[in-house]
Amino acid sequence: xxxVFSNFDLVLRAFWVTLQLLVYSALASLVLGTFLAAxxxxxxxxxxxxxxxxxxxxxNTPLLVVFIFIFNALPTLDLFVDTPFLVKGVVALTIxxxxxxxxxxxxxxxxxxxxxxxxxxxVGLTFTQTMTQVILPQSFRAVVPPLAxxxxxxxxxxxxxxxxxxxxxxxxxxxxxxxxxxxxxxxxICFAIGYIIIVEVMSAxxxxxxxxxxxxx
Amino acid sequence: xxxxxxxxxPGPRTVARHRLYSIIAYVALxxxxxxxxxxxxxxxxxxxxxxxxxxxxxxxxxxxxxxxxKTLQMAFLSIVLAVVFGLVFGMGKLSDHSWVSWPxxxxxxxxxxxxxxxxxxxxxxxxxxxxxxxxxWSVVVGLTLYNGAVLAEVFRAGVNAxxxxxxxxAYAIGMRKTQVMNIVLLPQAVKIMLPAIISQCVxxxxxxxxxxxxxxxxxxxVGRGIWIQFGNQFQVAIVVAALYILANLVLTWIATWAQRxxxxxxxxxxxxxxxxxxxx
Numbered sequence: 259x260x261x262v263f264s265n266f267d268l269v270l271r272a273f274w275v276t277l278q279l280l281v282y283s284a285l286a287s288l289v290l291g292t293f294l295a296a297x298x299x300x301x302x303x304x305x306x307x308x309x310x311x312x313x314x315x316x317x318n319t320p321l322l323v324v325f326i327f328i329f330n331a332l333p334t335l336d337l338f339v340d341t342p343f344l345v346k347g348v349v350a351l352t353i354x355x356x357x358x359x360x361x362x363x364x365x366x367x368x369x370x371x372x373x374x375x376x377x378x379x380x381v382g383l384t385f386t387q388t389m390t391q392v393i394l395p396q397s398f399r400a401v402v403p404p405l406a407x408x409x410x411x412x413x414x415x416x417x418x419x420x421x422x423x424x425x426x427x428x429x430x431x432x433x434x435x436x437x438x439x440x441x442x443x444x445x446x447i448c449f450a451i452g453y454i455i456i457v458e459v460m461s462a463x464x465x466x467x468x469x470x471x472x473x474x475x
Numbered sequence: 476x477x478x479x480x481x482x483x484x485p486g487p488r489t490v491a492r493h494r495l496y497s498i499i500a501y502v503a504l505x506x507x508x509x510x511x512x513x514x515x516x517x518x519x520x521x522x523x524x525x526x527x528x529x530x531x532x533x534x535x536x537x538x539x540x541x542x543x544x545k546t547l548q549m550a551f552l553s554i555v556l557a558v559v560f561g562l563v564f565g566m567g568k569l570s571d572h573s574w575v576s577w578p579x580x581x582x583x584x585x586x587x588x589x590x591x592x593x594x595x596x597x598x599x600x601x602x603x604x605x606x607x608x609x610x611x612w613s614v615v616v617g618l619t620l621y622n623g624a625v626l627a628e629v630f631r632a633g634v635n636a637x638x639x640x641x642x643x644x645a646y647a648i649g650m651r652k653t654q655v656m657n658i659v660l661l662p663q664a665v666k667i668m669l670p671a672i673i674s675q676c677v678x679x680x681x682x683x684x685x686x687x688x689x690x691x692x693x694x695x696x697v698g699r700g701i702w703i704q705f706g707n708q709f710q711v712a713i714v715v716a717a718l719y720i721l722a723n724l725v726l727t728w729i730a731t732w733a734q735r736x737x738x739x740x741x742x743x744x745x746x747x748x749x750x751x752x753x754x755x
Binding site: 301302303304305308314315318319320321322323326327330331332333334335336337414415416417418420421427428431432435436442443446449450453454457458 | 514
């Protein structure tokens, strides 16, 4: 324990990196995931097929292998050679998480009742209007709980970046336990509590959003 | 909602517009693919010597036996142990005695919230190094604790999903608490939970790759050995990813089959399918 408190600035800086990874890749994968979900429910058959191909490939690939692609494989193609590690980490996490965001949003779209879309069509809204004015605002509400668990999983998945030289919380725990082998358990508990705080804050936020946005249905 | 509700059966103008969009999308995707292929060609990724190790029987055997088989072993062992762990703690959480249910709740919530890699690193450097349990078992123990915690939640939800009348009827004919659980609730719950357990196997299989960090055996470790020797990271990554995807697709297919066979058209447990869909 003592090692954690005497190096508290290092611990905080490590968790700051974890938070940066989390926030940047959460925002990026929300955008990309929404885009993919729109492709998957849209009228263009090519894009529908592309969306489901992307999702089924990425969903069945371990995150670590995605990281290997970005950090080890693509540099041999002269891509991501001088990119900062943080950016590469965010790219890998985004590629992986956006597939799950897409699935969460798609399930949210499916949760909006049929009559809503039929009514929107009946008053003559186009596909884009139906989606942006009627379906999506409602599905974002239904989507809060599954999306929250996707983002919580993302928060835990940032730890994989430790295996690729990004000095975030997990990597910092490793180096602290290296220097203070006798306090291993205490250090582990401290870092675990750090992660648990992040996870709990996120699920509390999701819960209050869910309550505020809940609609009578 | 089926997607066809979102847009009408298109008229002639819309058909033309959609055709235009399709063509644009085709061109864009083809351009993307062409750019990728060109980039690979440009950097010599198609050269035979880059692929040669992956076509050599010795390395194929290494990939399949030391890689895939070890990975599957880790996943299998940890799922079996996780089912036991999950049963114990899931039933513990359902206990009427708060001195049983509270510790179980704490343990389950702790292992669910902690990143698996953090857990594996801790286990390996505390118990695995030197004369310890080694990297293989460190991964298995880590996976067991994490998946066991998730399965404990699944079991709890599964038992709660059995209609109340079942346990009431069992109590009414004079069964004890253990009998109600073992004879009436669990057999019905297992049927509901089976697809969830199998889809948790997919999660476990994917997570075995985390052993990469502590040099545990498995697909990623074998892959790293190959690319360190030959410098063909890209080719190895593609093959490793393909093997993982293949194994997971087979598992998913089994899960769907089990769903259809044992659960029928009933809605799957809401919580049960969550882990695979959140990417943990």
